[in-house]
Amino acid sequence: MGIVSALGIGIEANRSALLAKRSGIGQARWLQSRLTERLPLGEVPFSNDALWSAAGLQQHQPAGRQVLLALHAMKAALGGIKAADIDPQMGFINATSVGGMSDVENIYSNLIDPAKPILNNELGDSLDCSQGTESLARIFGLKSYITTISTACSSSANAIMYAARLISNGLIDSAVCGGTDTLARFTLNGFNSLKNVDAQPCRPFDENRNGLNLGEGAAYLVLESEQQLKRSGRQPLALLSGFCNYNEAFHPTAPSPEGLGALAAMQGAIKKAGLHPDDISYVNAHGTATLNNDIAEAMALQKLFGENMPAFSSTKCYTGHTLAAAGAIEAVFSVLNLQEDEIYPVLNFGQPIAAAPVVPVTEVHTGKGLKHILSNSFGFGGNNASLLFSKV
Amino acid sequence: MKDIIYMKSASAVCAQDIFRKDTIPDTLATTGNNVLNLLEPDYRQYFSIMQLRRMSKLTKAGLVTAIEALRQSGIEKPEAIITGTGKGSLTDTEKFLKSIDEFEEGTLNPSPFIQSTYNSLNGLIGLHHDVDCYNTTYVHRGFSLEHAILDAILQIREHQISNALVGSFEEITTQHFTIKHKLGYWRKEKVAPESLFNTDASGSIAGEGTFFFTLSAAPENSLAEIRGLRLLFEPDHEAVAAAMKSLLTENQLTIEDVDVVVSGRNGDNRFDHYYDALESVSLNHTHITTFKNISGEFDTASGFALWMAASILKNQEIHPQALYRKGTTSTFRHLLIYNHFYGEQHALYLLKK
Numbered sequence A: 001m002g003i004v005s006a007l008g009i010g011i012e013a014n015r016s017a018l019l020a021k022r023s024g025i026g027q028a029r030w031l032q033s034r035l036t037e038r039l040p041l042g043e044v045p046f047s048n049d050a051l052w053s054a055a056g057l058q059q060h061q062p063a064g065r066q067v068l069l070a071l072h073a074m075k076a077a078l079g080g081i082k083a084a085d086i087d088p089q090m091g092f093i094n095a096t097s098v099g100g101m102s103d104v105e106n107i108y109s110n111l112i113d114p115a116k117p118i119l120n121n122e123l124g125d126s127l128d129c130s131q132g133t134e135s136l137a138r139i140f141g142l143k144s145y146i147t148t149i150s151t152a153c154s155s156s157a158n159a160i161m162y163a164a165r166l167i168s169n170g171l172i173d174s175a176v177c178g179g180t181d182t183l184a185r186f187t188l189n190g191f192n193s194l195k196n197v198d199a200q201p202c203r204p205f206d207e208n209r210n211g212l213n214l215g216e217g218a219a220y221l222v223l224e225s226e227q228q229l230k231r232s233g234r235q236p237l238a239l240l241s242g243f244c245n246y247n248e249a250f251h252p253t254a255p256s257p258e259g260l261g262a263l264a265a266m267q268g269a270i271k272k273a274g275l276h277p278d279d280i281s282y283v284n285a286h287g288t289a290t291l292n293n294d295i296a297e298a299m300a301l302q303k304l305f306g307e308n309m310p311a312f313s314s315t316k317c318y319t320g321h322t323l324a325a326a327g328a329i330e331a332v333f334s335v336l337n338l339q340e341d342e343i344y345p346v347l348n349f350g351q352p353i354a355a356a357p358v359v360p361v362t363e364v365h366t367g368k369g370l371k372h373i374l375s376n377s378f379g380f381g382g383n384n385a386s387l388l389f390s391k392v
Numbered sequence B: 001m002k003d004i005i006y007m008k009s010a011s012a013v014c015a016q017d018i019f020r021k022d023t024i025p026d027t028l029a030t031t032g033n034n035v036l037n038l039l040e041p042d043y044r045q046y047f048s049i050m051q052l053r054r055m056s057k058l059t060k061a062g063l064v065t066a067i068e069a070l071r072q073s074g075i076e077k078p079e080a081i082i083t084g085t086g087k088g089s090l091t092d093t094e095k096f097l098k099s100i101d102e103f104e105e106g107t108l109n110p111s112p113f114i115q116s117t118y119n120s121l122n123g124l125i126g127l128h129h130d131v132d133c134y135n136t137t138y139v140h141r142g143f144s145l146e147h148a149i150l151d152a153i154l155q156i157r158e159h160q161i162s163n164a165l166v167g168s169f170e171e172i173t174t175q176h177f178t179i180k181h182k183l184g185y186w187r188k189e190k191v192a193p194e195s196l197f198n199t200d201a202s203g204s205i206a207g208e209g210t211f212f213f214t215l216s217a218a219p220e221n222s223l224a225e226i227r228g229l230r231l232l233f234e235p236d237h238e239a240v241a242a243a244m245k246s247l248l249t250e251n252q253l254t255i256e257d258v259d260v261v262v263s264g265r266n267g268d269n270r271f272d273h274y275y276d277a278l279e280s281v282s283l284n285h286t287h288i289t290t291f292k293n294i295s296g297e298f299d300t301a302s303g304f305a306l307w308m309a310a311s312i313l314k315n316q317e318i319h320p321q322a323l324y325r326k327g328t329t330s331t332f333r334h335l336l337i338y339n340h341f342y343g344e345q346h347a348l349y350l351l352k353k
Helices: A011-019 A048-055 A065-079 A101-111 A130-140 A152-168 A185-193 A226-232 A260-272 A291-305 A323-340 B049-054 B057-073 B090-102 B111-116 B120-129 B141-157 B174-182 B237-250 B273-280 B302-315
Strands: A002-005 A091-095 A146-149 A174-181 A217-224 A239-247 A282-284 A311-313 A372-379 A383-390 B005-014 B080-084 B134-138 B163-170 B209-216 B224-233 B260-263 B287-290 B323-325 B334-341 B345-352
Touching: A002 A011, A002 A065, A002 A323, A011 A323, A048 A065, A065 A101, A065 A130, A065 A174, A065 A217, A091 A130, A091 A152, A091 A323, A101 A185, A101 B090, A101 B174, A130 A146, A146 A152, A146 B134, A146 B141, A152 A174, A152 A217, A152 A239, A152 A323, A152 A372, A152 A383, A152 B141, A174 A323, A185 B090, A185 B111, A217 A226, A217 A323, A239 A260, A239 B120, A260 A291, A260 A372, A260 A383, A282 A323, A291 A372, A323 A372, A323 A383, B005 B057, B005 B141, B005 B302, B057 B090, B057 B120, B057 B163, B057 B209, B080 B120, B080 B141, B090 B111, B090 B174, B111 B120, B120 B134, B134 B141, B141 B163, B141 B209, B141 B224, B141 B302, B141 B334, B141 B345, B163 B302, B209 B302, B224 B237, B224 B302, B237 B273, B237 B334, B237 B345, B260 B273, B260 B302, B273 B334, B302 B334, B302 B345
Parallel strands: A091 A146, A091 A174, A239 B134, A282 A311, A282 A372, B080 B134, B080 B163, B260 B287, B260 B334
Antiparallel strands: A002 A217, A174 A217, A239 A383, A372 A383, B005 B209, B005 B224, B163 B209, B224 B345, B287 B323, B334 B345
């Protein structure tokens, strides 16, 4: 697996920040937006050129920040496999919410002016989610099942789920899957127009939470079938034991206040794994710190676990809400939780939500013997996705 | 043998008058400006004026197409809603981009932002039919609808679900036509759709449309069987030929069994060689048909191909303007669709009556 977030490039940079309770959210440097003055963001702390030179690849620089973020995470994910061992049939299931928008929005007036030529065809064609996926596929020589999913904030959780489905049906033996999203004026203004962006660092599951902080990043995981593992002799990092997508028909952007969609998604993932709610050691919650999400998710957690509430927290107070990348970034954190037997706490927590008082983990926990971890990603349109990772 | 997947209904809104119909009309809509715009149905019987005001062009068209696909199939509550789109609601994306500039990132109306989200139509279909279920959106040009269908097929085979609503939606706007024109997607000279294949040039003509289908494990009242699907990324001719062969072999068929080929030929002389190669191995009795001279080209134009395939198998008729090379057979049992989007995403479907 590989990861790029506001906490830095790579597993170690991310893990050490989480253990030190050091957030990556702050003043953005690279996003060209008037809103950066008053809205803190989880920006990856490198320019496009710095990202490209750090990648150390000998080819022409691909267009678009989404690709530059993604290629670091993909390179690391595939890095654990020797080039000769990469399955030529490996699938690539990507996710993004707005594709190349962060670059396209800066040249859009030129693009739509019939009199002006397009200077970079690759960039000109990236008002689209697939352009970046295909650039990455060409860089890494992936030719088999390739596609892109966009279901807003649950996109990469759905990508991981679909990759698992292609593997379990025997269409492919392995897949690299995850997502990438960049900060863009388009999305920042979108969430700002919905009045759910906090001007302060976000406070997941706090009574006085006031919205999310947007972030950017990318994360990818390599999934392999059991047979493929036997052939290669590689050791798995974790088992993707369950997953569920459950779309709730309630409202175009808000969950039902009781969190019925979130509940059904978590229950579905637990059922698919053949487990019981009591088996869950920890929940990496969606926990965006918006008014609507956190109360719905807290109620869903209460309904699912009752008195036996497992440890839970949200890592969005470190990375910001990275939208389509969030599911994959938090999948990487979930695998780290299992590998290192440690839980990363929420930041900025004061008092629990009065209407659904559940208390997240606020200090680093280690040595709890974590076995099964739920990771939630909920999006617009009522799209709820839960992934379940188990220790192997 | 793997479970057979049945197509129970096919519903479409596109440039041609085929909404709530199962054949292409004798007289086709044409264009003089290289773009075939969709023909808007009469929405008043579906939505109130207030509802209509809130929805953008593609959202309305997509929603009624989905409603009709479900109505025709008799499935009230689908067990999965899976869609594909290349660009989603471009009108909303453009509107929101414009408002960001115009109001200098001030107080903006969130509606275009919400509707520009690629899965917003999925959410609305769920809301309209009051169904909570599996719901996802593939956004990968010529693989968008294909992965939606594949996802549904796999879940039906896994017995996770017994039916699914799958579909695609795509629009072309003035701004996006300009961008793609500059990128070389469209013909530089004006060409009538009916002359698309008689002129040797790069580019095609633009189209738009939305297509919804219900897929089911149950054979009753089905339009066609989907016997298989192959997806190839930037393949060579040999890989396409091998995929076709394996698709047929998997179904104990040979090239002789193919009665109709639906070819995604779009008149672009940079990429039509793929179709030439596949058509050249088709036998004399096989009818070769085209559809992009009827629908125009767009990311999810294969939706029209699937709709037309269902129509051909059901009615045992081929529209004269769809006929590219007449074959000798008069019964249509096995139909092969081959489509690619500008050489990148290639898809082969095998359908059976």
